[in-house]
Amino acid sequence: MPSRPDSGRVVPLPLLSNHSARRASATCKYRCGNACAHEAPNTSDNGYFGDIVESVLDRRGALKAGGVLALAVGGAAALSGTAAAAAPPAAAGGPVVPGTDFAPVAPNKEDRVTIPEGYEQGIVIRWGDPLVEGAPEFDFHGQTAEAQEKQFGYNNDFAGLVPLDGEGRRGLLVVNHEYTTESHMFSNYDEDNPTEQQVRISWAAHGLSVVYVEKDRAKGLVPKPSEYNRRITLNTEFEVRGPAAGSDHLKTSADPTGTKVFGTQNNCAGGVTPWGTILSGEENFHQYFGHSELITDPVAAKRYERYAVGTGETDRKWERFDKRWDVSQEPNEAHRFGWIVEIDPNDPESTPIKHTALGRFKHEGATIKIADDGRVVAYSGDDERFDYIYKYVSNGRFKPGKSAHARRHNSALLDDGTLYVAKFSGNSPPEEIDGTGKLPADGHFDGTGEWLKLASGTESFVPGFTADEVYVFTRLAADELGATKMDRPEDIEPNPVNGRIYCALTNNSNRGSEGNAAPDEANPRVGNKHGHILEFDDDTTGTEFRWNLLLVCGDPNDPGTYFGGFDKSQVSPISCPDNVTFDRFGNLWITTDGNELGSNDGLFAVPVDGPERGKVKQFLTVPVGAETCGPVVLDDLITVNVQHPGEDAEDAQHPTSHWPDGGDSQPRPSVAVVWRQDGGEIGRR
Template identity: 75%
Template sequence: MSSRPDSGRVIPLPLASHHSASRSSITCKYRCGNACQHEAPNTSGNAYFGDIVEAVLSRRGALKATGALALTVGGAAALSSGTAAAAPQPGPARGAVPGTDFAPVAPNTQDAVVVADGYQQGVVIRWGDPVVEDAPEFDFANQSAAAQEKQFGYNNDFAELIALDRTGAESLLVCNHEYTTEEHMFLGYDENNPTEEQAKIAWAAHGLSVVMVKRQDDGSLKPAPSRYNRRITLSTPFELRGPATGSDLLKTSVDPTGTTAFGTQNNCAGSLTPWGTILSGEENFNQYFANADAVTDPVAKERLGRYGLKGLASTRKWERFDKRWDIAQEPNEVNRFGWIVEIDPHDPSSTPVKHTALGRFKHEGAAVKIADDGRVVAYSGDDERFDYIYKFVSNGKVKSGTSALARRHNMTLLDDGTLYVAKFTGNSPAGEIDGTGKLPSDGKFDGIGEWIPLASGKESFVPGFTAEEVYVFTRLAADAVGATKMDRPEDIQPNPVNGKVYCALTNNSNRGSDGNAAPDEANPRIGNKHGHVLEVDDDTTGTRFGWNLLLVCGDPNDPGTYFGGFDKTKVSPISCPDNVAFDRHGNLWISTDGNALDSNDGLFAVPVEGPERGFVKQFLTVPNGAETCGPVVRDKLVTVSVQHPGEVDGASADSPASHWPDGGTSQPRPSVVAIWREDGGEIGRS
């Protein structure tokens, strides 16, 4: 039964005090290795806008300086300052834009998935549910690695539905399994003395799942046995492809050729390619490896440090059971993670691929756009404080269709092309970016940008770096060319309707503090705990782009927030944008991670064009301690991944803080949830 605690217009929360996002310490510990408690790995002295823009530049002057690049960001209405024209009158916050016509969910802290009025919800699949044939039923108290290899993995993040028929009655659900939280997985877990079986269960709980799902008469989705069903784990062979394949930097004792990696881990966001495959990003891989401090070679130490590899024993102690996790014994194993991987869900016997041409960093994900000339462009963000935004442009051209022949050809496109990193310039005087989030005099945060080439094939464009070094140590190469330090660039997706590219920048509490990079027009707030959403008008295969900030997130009562120029008294509070998706109308849907406004995380819809541009509305919230991940928005169905429910400080498997989704005294289980209209109608339509 759908539920919502309040009706009518959204009442913004009180202004929050200055503190970091609300992610619990246990989530920080197991997902990213407490990245925010350590100095950011990027200690380069890259310039920021205060250094670059010394003269007062008008927007027109900035455009002339780049060859009169035209910025067409949402038309004249979108570029106007102040309240958008024809904004709805005060009252119930229901938008007229197709796809966003629903009464918003109010902020809350319920231990439940709370959805908009008129909508139903149901769990599709949970951690431990059967995936492949002969998978046993889940038994929390008696887990085994053999069982987990056949069951749905832990902490589902990115998800996608690939329709197998015109009606979408049958689809393939593909999910990432980002990380494991052993203290919540095992009763009586001893973090100082994990068992080998517990480690092997965790290896099997990472990776991806492919599961057939069928639409039921009531609108829900249910898993079904299928030849497509598949688990990919930390033991699955992957083909290393692209210009770094066979590099000495990728060779190990198990793989002396540097051509086959085993497994994928910390897979965060992803995307469906136009040819029907899945791209998935390997993110916080550094935390799994031990004994970085045992390395004495200064070059090797610099490379490890730039990727956040420090310390001796790892959190999970996997190095006790397999030397691959010990840098002192296998110094190159760590270099085999941090890539974009591609899997073909249509062929369960296919070997997944790691694409070295897209560079190695903490990929949130990658998303592809086809250029007018048939080449493909892949956008990706490096999810770390003060790291960068990248794109890759292929040399080859796409073959249309999703046949096996087309898929095989198109999966080679990401192995040959040019890798770029982004440099942003604002068009406002530096003095107008004061770190509060106050808009500059032209009424918007916007400017121009340049894609700086790093490498293409075997050719490096970065002095002092070979091409192999650019691909394997991409962060260091990007440092060297002066890329712009961003506030945790996460999911980046092209909008299939207006062609622009949207990036969630989740937060950066260190912006402007302790000698860190000062605010700039693309990252305009000191101690940015709420994040923002970037809109890019890219020339796709070229090296120039225009940009603006669609949203500067936070409490609408805070003068340092911005909602595309829309009336802030009508919008839902939003904090820490993470994943982005689009409906067929071109509306942007945003899931959040670490809401710093004393409410549970949620899923939000916002038009990006017209008079309701910036009208943010909350569609759902997830349970206590959970994060909203991997939104999929179809005409009559929305799915979200509910990751790490119950991960709050002081909780554990022995003392759970949530009993979602099964209720009673059950353990919380990460799950995928489907939402549909009670009357069977379209999402967000009257």
């Protein structure tokens, strides 16, 4: 049954303020190797806003009129196409923006997916469900690596839907499997002595799944047997392409050419390309590699340290079964992860690709915008405290169409272009950014920015770095240029309606702490535990942009929060934004990861233009211990990936969640689908 709000009117929503919503220890351990328990790997002393704000203010009058360089002092209202954004907030009970007309779900701690009144829900596919021919039914107590190679993988993060017909009735749902939580996958798991079978099951549970689906009025979205169905795992061969392919930094004993890699891992967010393929980001790969303390060369040691590659044995102990996970034995294997990978779901026989021209870091994902001149622009965030935002601009032009020829042509555009990293400047005097989240005198956190050129083809623009070094050790190259340290930049998406770019910055509890970067106008809070949403207007193929903060997340009753200027008594509380997407009206939809307000994570909708700009409404919540990921928002249905339900439990023998199967079942990461009971459009009544 759906949750039932008190009324259809938007009302201030209660907070569960007496509960700590910090991530479960198992999530921290298995997803990112307890990254937040360690010092951030970015120790560079980059320039901050306080150093450059005076020059920005001096330059303001000199900026060229017209285009992206015409910065109006009004901040958010100056973004192109956002005149309505400066309008006064709508009064409560006024017209509702199409796509957001639903009664918001209240924060809760229930072990289920809660949805608005008038909606239905179902499960598309669960961890272990048979996917390819010959796959057995899932047996929690009888898992094998051979079975998992043919079954839907474990923790599902990004999802993208590639249509197979003009009506959108049939499609290919492509899902990332970010990481494995062995203590919750196996009832007899000994973390000090995993078995080889358990390790091999984990290898097979990583990667991606391609699932043929059909819409169904009674069930939302239904998977079907198909030749399209496919599993991509840590045993799947990938082709390395782009300017660093064949680099000495990528060669191993298993692949002396540096052009072939087995597998992909820690695939977090992603995007569907205009040519019908999937781009997926390899994120927290560092934790899978151990024994970096045995590396004696100081240059190599610094590189491992900047990417937080571990010392000693790893938590999973994979290096006991394959030397590739031990950097003292295979020094370059870790360099073969951290890329944007491309999957062609339309061709089950195709070889997936790792694109080196987009740089190597902890990619949250990558999304594409086609510039006015036809060039392809890819945006990506490095999901680490104090790391950076990047973009890539192709040299060649996009070819419309989704034929095999068009897909090959457009994919190749990601191998020949220029890689940039972002540097932000604020509009306000430094003393007005006091770390509390209080708005500066001009009423906006906003400013300008510059894309700093890193490399193009075989040419490096970073002193002391070859082009190969820029691509393989992108973080160090960006440090050298003085890029702006951000609060965990995650999913970045272009809005198909207004053309602006939106980035989720999830949180950064270390902002402003001793020895770390102070708050600045783009990251304005000390100990930023709730995150914020960045909006910027980019001169797509150029090097300058304007930006503002759409949301400064948290409890609406906290004066250090901001909801686009909207009346904060009329919004849903939101914490730790992670993935973003858009509906056909251009409304921003946000999933959360690690809600610090005491409620389960959820999915939220917010208009970004007009009088309801900033009016956040919660559409659903996910079960206990789960993260909301990979939203797909269509006119008639929404899917979300429910990742790691019940991961707040001690282990598999003491489950705290029994979702999705209920009873005394083990929790299983799954794809959930929501649709209107009457078959109507989402968010319209």
